[in-house]
Amino acid sequence: MSEPPTTGEDPADAPFQFGVRELLILQAMCAVFFALLVMVNVFAVVALFVAFLVYCMIPAKPERAARKRVVVDLCGGIVFPSLCIIYDPGLLGFDEYARTFFAYERAFIVLALLLQMSCLVVWLTLGRRLVRFSGLFLGAFLVGILAGAAIGAILLPLTLIGMLFFLLGILGLVPFFAAGILARCMWNAYERFESIAGRSPSMCQCLLGCMLAVFVPALLAWCFVQPVNQAIDKVSQQHVYRETFGFDLI
Numbered sequence: 060m061s062e063p064p065t066t067g068e069d070p071a072d073a074p075f076q077f078g079v080r081e082l083l084i085l086q087a088m089c090a091v092f093f094a095l096l097v098m099v100n101v102f103a104v105v106a107l108f109v110a111f112l113v114y115c116m117i118p119a120k121p122e123r124a125a126r127k128r129v130v131v132d133l134c135g136g137i138v139f140p141s142l143c144i145i146y147d148p149g150l151l152g153f154d155e156y157a158r159t160f161f162a163y164e165r166a167f168i169v170l171a172l173l174l175q176m177s178c179l180v181v182w183l184t185l186g187r188r189l190v191r192f193s194g195l196f197l198g199a200f201l202v203g204i205l206a207g208a209a210i211g212a213i214l215l216p217l218t219l220i221g222m223l224f225f226l227l228g229i230l231g232l233v234p235f236f237a238a239g240i241l242a243r244c245m246w247n248a249y250e251r252f253e254s255i256a257g258r259s260p261s262m263c264q265c266l267l268g269c270m271l272a273v274f275v276p277a278l279l280a281w282c283f284v285q286p287v288n289q290a291i292d293k294v295s296q297q298h299v300y301r302e303t304f305g306f307d308l309i
Contacts, residue, residue: 101146105226108139108233129183136179136240139233140172145294146230163280166287170276175203175241178272182244186251193252194260198268200245207238 092107111134119127178199181189189196211218211234221228252260280287 101227101230104139104142104146105229108229109226111135111139132179132183132240132244135233135236136244137176139230140176140237143230143233144169144172144291162288163284165291166280166284167276169287169291170279171202171206171272174272174276175199175206175237178203179241179244182248186248190251190255192264193248194262194264195268195271196248197245197260198265198270199272200241200248200268201265202269202272203241204238204245207234207241211235211238 092103115131115135178196182196186196211231214231214234218228218231221231249260
């Protein structure tokens with residue numbers, strides 16, 4: 060059983076546990092999703108994202124608010140960005156010349172996304188114990204918000220065009236959705252630190268978080284540009300579009 064929230068604590072921020080029924084439902088949903096993935100490829104991801112948007116619109120009961128918030132954060136901030144990297148909706152699937160010319164930029168984008176996902180997982184799981192380091196998460200999440208909005212804006216023309224083909228372009232909304240989740244986590248980090256310390260997080264700590272979110276993936280991309288690009292080529296399923304439509308998405 061979950062512990063009751065303390066006085067003055069947001070019920071949606073209270074600790075919780077998943078029950079056996081929820082885990083069985085999740086297992087069944089994963090089985091159905093992977094079966095659809097084998098049959099219809101990327102359209103299974105589209106269908107899952109549409110179902111996820113519908114789930115987000117359904118109001119949750121107060122006692123289930125924490126559970127729904129974590130599910131939304133994990134799916135919108137980690138699961139769907141990961142699926143977009145794998146099925147590559149026009150961001151990484153350049154032609155051979157572009158992949159060679161933009162090898163560093165390509166590696167940097169993926170490593171920066173992985174760093175944001177890692178920060179989100181750490182904050183969702185250990186955020187209560189890392190309140191003193193909230194400034195670092197504030198800075199990192201701010202970079203993720205700006206990057207998500209920029210990627211979504213770049214993909215917006217493809218998103219609008221792809222919406223005409225069986226809603227395929229709806230995956231272009233994932234960066235905007237992820238940016239919104241990071242914005243909520245950033246505000247949550249700010250509120251937690253302010254409630255405990257009685258002041259705003261240190262500006263130096265926030266700037267350090269921004270720098271780490273930019274320079275760590277930049278340094279890793281510089282040192283491991285070829286292995287990272289080889290991994291992207293193996294994981295990315297750009298050929299799915301070729302098999303489905305007869306041509307590359309880009």
